[in-house]
Amino acid sequence: MTRYIKTDTAAPPPRTARYSHAVEANGFLFVTGQLPIDPDNPEGPLPSSIEEQTELVFRNLSLIVEASGYALSDTVFARIYLSHFERDYAGLNSIYHRYLTDENALPARTTVGVARLGRDALVEIDLTLARR
Structure with missing residues (x-):
């Protein structure tokens, strides 16, 4: 069974793009990459x-994950994009490790530097989760 998830609580997709916040298939949840957009003020400045940007990304991820019936602790893979890798890697990690805390069940992870992200964001994160 495949389930396509959209939620009114997380930041909406931009008007120029159409996608689900997440898709559940075969016991896995694939969460679309989230930018640091305030779900209460999607057009507002970053x-x-x-x-601060990583906190907003995790707010959106949490809203999507919870609306899907999962928990962040179900994360098995995180993919992180940074537009200023060297400068922001430590700051990202200071927030990331507050949300994914179990040292014995840390997700696999890839962190890459990119030339640019949408809305000139500093960070974008997508997740894959699995039912325990």
């Missing part, structure tokens, strides 16, 4: 620091 925060300036990597820490």
Whole structure:
């Protein structure tokens, strides 16, 4: 069974793109990459620091994951994009490790530097989760 998930609580997709917030298939949940967009003010400016932006990304990820019936602790893989890798890697990790805390069940992870992200964001994160 495949389930396509859209939620009104997380930041909406931009008007120029059409996609689900997440798709569940065969016991896995694939969460679309989230930018640091305030779900309460989607057109508002992005925060300036990597820490504030990462908090907003995790707010959106959490809203999507919970609306899908999963928990962040079900994450098995995280893919992270940073537009200023060297500068922001430590700041990203200071927030990331507050949300994914179990040292014995840390997800696999890839972190890559990119030339640019949508809305000139500093960070974007997508997740894959599995039912325990």
